[in-house]
Amino acid sequence: MAIEDVKSRPRDSEATAKVIDLLKERFSDRVQTGEAFRAQHAHTTTYLPPQLPDAVFFAESVEDVKAVVKLCAAHKVPIIPFGTGSSLEGQINAPEGGISLDLSRMDKVLEVNAEDLDCRVEPGVTREALNEYLRDTGLFFPIDPGANASLGGMASTRASGTNAVRYGTMKDVVLAVTAVTADGEEITTAQRARKSSAGYDLTRLFVGAEGTLGVITSITLKLAGIPEKIAGGVSSFQTLEDACNAVIMTIQMGIPVARIELLDAVQVKACNAYSGLSFPEMPLLLLEFHGSEQSVAMQSEQFAEIAADCGGSEFVWTANAEERAKLWKARHSAYWAGRALAPELSGLSTDVCVPISRLAECVAETQKDVEREGFLAPIVGHAGDGNFHLLLIFNDKDPGEIARVEDFTARLARRALAMGGTCTGEHGVGQGKKRLVAEEMGGAIGVMRAVKKALDPDGIFNPGKIF
Amino acid sequence: MAIEDVKSRPRDSEATAKVIDLLKERFSDRVQTGEAFRAQHAHTTTYLPPQLPDAVFFAESVEDVKAVVKLCAAHKVPIIPFGTGSSLEGQINAPEGGISLDLSRMDKVLEVNAEDLDCRVEPGVTREALNEYLRDTGLFFPIDPGANASLGGMASTRASGTNAVRYGTMKDVVLAVTAVTADGEEITTAQRARKSSAGYDLTRLFVGAEGTLGVITSITLKLAGIPEKIAGGVSSFQTLEDACNAVIMTIQMGIPVARIELLDAVQVKACNAYSGLSFPEMPLLLLEFHGSEQSVAMQSEQFAEIAADCGGSEFVWTANAEERAKLWKARHSAYWAGRALAPELSGLSTDVCVPISRLAECVAETQKDVEREGFLAPIVGHAGDGNFHLLLIFNDKDPGEIARVEDFTARLARRALAMGGTCTGEHGVGQGKKRLVAEEMGGAIGVMRAVKKALDPDGIFNPGKIF
Incomplete structure (x- = not known):
């Protein structure tokens, strides 16, 4: 089901084959081209159809990431960073093919500074693994989007979840990242200090960039004391x-x-x-x-x-x-409770966020719209943030129903926008909300595009997402 | 006193004269070229020597800002946004001449949404004026850097201050800005919702950009309830x-x-x-x-x-x-208490920020350095953030002492860096800390430069700052 057309570049199969060969030469079975691997890396908890990468590369170190970025940059082959695949808007799809860069093996907690309530982790560490690691420190990592996502992925989609009303979102708890940029070198966006005025806030530029500006190779995170x-x-x-x-x-x-x-x-x-x-x-x-x-x-x-x-x-x-x-x-x-209402059908999980004073109105109008359409669509929300989710249960084999679902989600987003809200509070843009984000951001999209072009002139990082 | 050489472009006096003529034609006495006005707009609470703009333009509306940006962009004439002039690192100096864009008359509180604990203000509203305006709402704006700075300026330098340990810095309380970019059009970086995943975080790109990416024309701010x-x-x-x-x-x-x-x-x-x-x-x-x-x-x-x-x-x-x-x-x-220790001398206020576990060590080593040098330099810090200030009292007529002060501040910054800290927690870069920020950020400076070039290809916005 195509919520919107993905503007694909023609794949350069020759360049991709070359990159895969070179990777195999160097990394042997850490490069996989079998369909099972490729399908697994395009399978998302989303309504969007999978678009498979040409190969999957399992990175184990920053040097690996640098190597694959340099190679892909030289041959203009797409790189799609992959954590656990739990994103909801098609962020890990490969509409132009290329290399899925699986970071799940980069799963070390690099340091915990208990006195400073912070830690530094590799991007493949999941939030549950981090909390397990922290168990005896009296500290915990509070951001909880539900899924046991990787911290690289959570940073990249600016995740939040149930605890955000008190502990903030990823934008608030990420102190710094290291990232490999298009030239294949690693930058550090900030130091470990709690605050800084040292130039542009590159930390928050990478948080929420959905892997379109570079590959996050480590994340420095604020932690919280486990409440008494x-x-x-x-x-x-x-x-x-x-x-x-x-x-x-x-x-x-x-x-x-x-x-x-x-x-x-x-x-x-x-x-x-x-x-x-x-x-x-x-x-x-x-x-x-x-x-x-x-x-x-x-x-x-x-x-x-x-x-x-x-x-x-x-x-x-x-x-x-x-x-x-x-x-x-x-x-x-x-x-899953929502999906179980009609297991034979498909589910589209969408979210919007409005100023809290408009939450009741927005939810009520949305419920009326659901009733009018005769949809089955449970609503659950992080109400303290004005953020709510709708799980639309629908038949993805019926083109008419698909069109109605598309229209419905667009109306929902526009309803939120008209109330001073946003078309996505925490799921991100990916492929699914490009058109709606363009509506929401207006001229600011031009600024985003300029930033993208400046940092990734050949468009190798996660193409076809956000824009 | 030149902490570092400012790489100046030669001024294009003809282009500047042309812009001033055109502005005068349209705005008459809202354009001022007298030395008193120009000097006032380059006079900062800093040790850096004033560098006067060629003219001062008093904007009263977004349309005014658009007009001056379009004109300056067409003629490649610098624009230096000006709030109250309380920045500490030469942020409002005009090393390449140009137009000081005084925003102090854009001082309206545009809306207060008490139910949502937010408001939107023009950039010239000062923090004290905002709190005065909010007096009867039960809400207040918590960020307090000491000076009665404008909110546009506070956003631009990512200000914080005494309350930051609880309420955060400007990066945390700015929900969105509108800004006029190099094409003379106004963008909105985000909606009023408490959180969003709608693309790149342009809000936080403008916060802390020190006016080098565009002119902030309004700021949407989180407010806090006045504590019982x-x-x-x-x-x-x-x-x-x-x-x-x-x-x-x-x-x-x-x-x-x-x-x-x-x-x-x-x-x-x-x-x-x-x-x-x-x-x-x-x-x-x-x-x-x-x-x-x-x-x-x-x-x-x-x-x-x-x-x-x-x-x-x-x-x-x-x-x-x-x-x-x-x-x-x-x-x-x-x-002022520090300055009163030796009113005949000059004062350099500098700040660093380290992880809190290193604060005692960093302050103690800095005190030893002060003693070794025989400086008079009171220390005051936002200790909860690991951020402290040093007011170096020195004779700015003595080249030897200037050199010693330069060396001292560089040592201080490097000491903070070596402890995982930053060379500036809240004063920003301006002209004074360009060299130190370059050291701190390493390759990330290249990414900042790329962003700057993408958004301001002709370098009209506050040239000679940050980089």
Whole structure:
């Protein structure tokens, strides 16, 4: 299903074959051209059709990355950086062929500076592996997009997730990256200091660039102290507006909530079925508080008052780890719970983000649109950020339905835009949202293109994405 | 005093005269060429010698900015954006002449979205004016670099200051900017949503670009709720190491301190004399806590324990607004208190930032260097960020002393670099730190240059800065 045409350059098969030969000569079986490998590296958790690379190269060091970049640059062959393949907008597809640069073997935690609450990791380290590594330090890495993504990938798509309302997004926790640029050399975008005014913010230029400006080879990350206490709970609301109002009041009062997630009735029903829960099939807020024993109690009580004011069900909070784990497991399974509603159909996961004051309105209008179209589309949102997801369940064999889904997602994005929002809060642009981002950014797209051209004049880095 | 040679292009006097004539024709007395105006726009709170623009243009609207940019671009005449002139590294100097673009009349608060905790302002609004405007909303703008700088200027130098340890720097609170680029058109870098993955992070590319990529015409800012309660206090320490250890423990324990400032004995002495205080002439920490009544009490008590553990004097905290105001007025006068130590001499204010675990070591080594050189140089730092300032008092008429000051600041920067730090935490590069930033960034400077060239091919925006 083509949400938009990908403007492909003709592949230069000869150049690609040459690069593959040279790589094989040097790296032997770390270069793979079999269809299974290639298909696996184009298979994304997305509705977009896979576009296979010509080969997969497994990098094990910065020197490997430099070598492949130099070779590909010399022959103008595309490089598609690959972490775990969990991106949602076709970021790892290879519309012009080329080399999928698999970074999953670069999975070392290079340093942990506990005193400074930071660490440096290779791009293939996943967020769960990092947290496992940190287990005895009293520190943790808070960004949690759901999937066990690689940190290189998370930096590249500017990932965020449930904890972002308190701990920020990848833009906030990445202190620096090293990256191999088009000349095959490695640059360091910043030092380990907490702040700097030393020239352009190249760190944040690479964060969110989706691998189109170079290959990230290490990431320096801020860490957080594991909270002394974690508490959480749920509250059901009669209407979405009520639930959203509770979120707005929570944020406005400055309650430092760690997670505040909104599920609509359809999603609650799906989660009940999938995870064996029995929440009322009404809009639900799912919360988590981090802090001292005193502080989480205070936060929980403050929220309970807000929930009551907004007509929510009694907010019962618990610091019991098992109960909390069950809740969040259900939240993390929301995507699969949605897919399980109609396993024979396809699913398109899309996201938008609006100023929080417009969240209720945007969700409500979107629900009406869903009803009008007769779609099945559970909604789940990082409500504290004004960010919500829609999982459109549809038949990807039916061209008419595909067209309706395209129109629907475009309307959703334009609805968000009209409210001062963005067509993607955290999934990125990839192939799927190029047209919508162009609408959103207007003239600023020209500036992005100029930056791209300046840093990657031959367009070898992840072509066909963002623009 | 030339810390480094500015590579000047020859001025094209004819082109400049032409631009000035055309501007005068259209804008009459909003174009000024008298020496008083020009000198005022090159006079900075810096040790660098003023370099006057050829004319000053007072913009009153985005249309004005577009007009002057189009004209200057057509004739390749430099434009130097000007806010209040409080930058510290020669950012507003005009080494190649051209037009100082004074934005101080663009001083409207364009919108306040209290529900979303954000606002949009013109670049000439100062931080104090914004907070005055917000007085009745229950919100405030937290970034406080000391000077009453314009928000356009603060964005451009990626300013921070005393509150950054809790509220972040300009990179964290700017949600979006509009900017006029080299083609004379205005772009919008992002929407009002709290987060976005819609392509390259142009917002943070303009934040910290020091006016070298375009002219910021509005800034969308995150605001914070005025805390229910503010408390603060001081504690004196036997040694710098003890004071720094108290800071490290505070940050590691996750106490959400709003301000934690370090003054060395020399600075304490200067502040005592200048502000009529009587602190022991020992290293001093000055703190502020924001939160609920309960929370500031808890934070204050936690810090008191830490201070005691680190051998600090008894930490007496107060929520009395008058007492706090006196303390922070003294802190904000630190620069002038330092200058008052030897009013006949010149002062060079420089800053570095290191990982917090290295702060004590970096400050102590720097103090030894100061002693060796026989300089007078009070130290004051945003200790929670690992950022500190040195005010070097020196005779700018003595070439030998100038050379010693240059060598000293270079040693300071390299000391910070060797500890994983940066040569500037918040003052920016301007003219003064170009050589040091080049050392710090290595190959990344090439990427910055490529971005600059892509966005400003004729080098009209604030030439001679950063690079």
